[in-house]
Amino acid sequence: MFLDKKKTKFFKRTFSFKIAFIMLIFVAVSSRTYIAQAATSSVSQLKIVGSQLCDSTGKAIQLKGMSSHGLQWYGDYMNYDSMKYLRDNWGVNVVRAAMYTDQGGYISNPTTTKAKVKEIVQAAIDLNMYVIIDWHILNDGNPNTYKEQSKSFFKEMATTYGNHPNVIYEICNEPNGSTTWANDIKPYAQYIIPAIRAIDPDNIIIVGTSTWSQDVDTAANSPLSYSNIMYACHFYAGTHGQSLRDKIDYAMAKGIAVFVTEWGTSDASGNGGPYIDASQQWIDYMANKKISWVNWSLCDKSEAASALKPGDSKTGGWIDSDLTTSGLFVKKNIGGSTSTTIATTDTKTNTSNSSVEVMYTIANDWGSGSTINVTIKNNGTTAINGWTLSWTQPVNQSNGSMWNATYSTSGSSISVKNMSYNAVIAANGGTQTFGFNINYNGLNTKPISLTLNGISCKIK
Secondary structure (H helix, E strand, O other): OHHHHHHHHHHHHHHHHHHHHHHHHHHHHHHHHHHHHHHHOOOOOOEOOOEEEEOOOOOEOEEEEEOOOOOOHHHHHOOHHHHHHHHHHHHOOOOEEEOOOOOOOOOOOHHHHHHHHHHHHHHHHHHHOOEEEEEEOOOOHHHHHHHHHHHHHHHHHHHHHOOOOOOOOOOOOOOOOOOOOHHHHHHHHHHHHHHHHHOOOOOOEEEEEEEHHHHHHHHHHOOOOOOOOOEEEEEEEEEOOHHHHHHHHHHHHHOOEEEEEEOOOOOOOOOOOOOOHHHHHHHHHHHHHHOOEEEEEEOOOOOOOEEEEEEEEOOOOOEEEEEOOHHHHHHHHHHHOOOOOOOOOOOOOOOOOOOOEEEEEEEOOOOOEEEEEEEEOOOOOOOEOOOOOEEEEOOEEEEEEEEEEEEEOOOOOEEOOOOOHHHHEEEOOOEEEEEEEEEEOOOOOOOOOEEEOOOOEEOO
């Protein structure tokens, strides 16, 4: 009996020691896990000081990151694992959840779409990243089309996440068509912003601008009166150049803050390019102005603007060979390392800013319209094989017939493309000429700047 008691006591002591040892290991492992998680510091409360996005101390900062494509199509590419990989390997500190309203998005499928937004927002909070909740109007054009649904949605987002400094609200992606700042966008913002501010008094709110979020200059002439407001400007490097940067300069000089919540290395369609040289001009410009930006887009869609190749992993782990040329360029410029050389010559041409001249001549003017002749001269040493000349057309002008070229428009942007018989502009002074008619009211003004294949050129 005594021996049995000794055995029992020995067993209890041995068992207790084993339990204590196991608990000690568990605590040690738990402690290491906690320290690793805590290594990434919490995000700062953002605020606007003058025309600049700043941290809580008032120091100017630049956020750089990636946007999802439409969540209803490519939402699987934005998740905790992919976001963590972007943060740790690319240096991304902000992501954007592009929640389309139309085209099978929130309006027709609110439950699933909203659940995906919440997944992304919570992941950003857990990863100590910023996240833009994007009410992605596009085909609907006017933000007032679904303003009641927008108000309800943003009230819910503010109630759920408004106490987290990670959250940024983008209340209308790209107003377009006949939508104007004065008649449509500003009144919409004045309806939505108070609903958010009643719940979340200080997180950043971004407001889109007219002409697919290009007319920040118009917004600057009649800004909103609330605090911590920014204005969206979007560009695609193959379509938009110096004239849009001039608008941003004007807007910031007037005292409003600009956030490039969407930009691409392609043209405005998402295809064409990538225009690496033109994109680098934009990257350098935004760095100099400390303008925060988000690139379109993290997906494997077969278009030039996509960061990933078709069939790539949805959860990160991408090596350089998994990335498109655009993806490699964006990764490098956010802060990720790459051993792959990125071609700096834009698609179709290796023209530089000094090698191309454009002569834009008003050949005939009858008071309400005129005939324009345009001559492109290549002073470079290499022939240009295929060309697209782009500029921003004044709002008081509309195009008529065109000869020796074809054109397309996107809002106020016009892109003129060669015909099959005049695609080549010979080196060392070769020229090609086209012409067109315009109608106008008021002044007949020339373009401020033009780009040839995405590269700024001289105007004569």
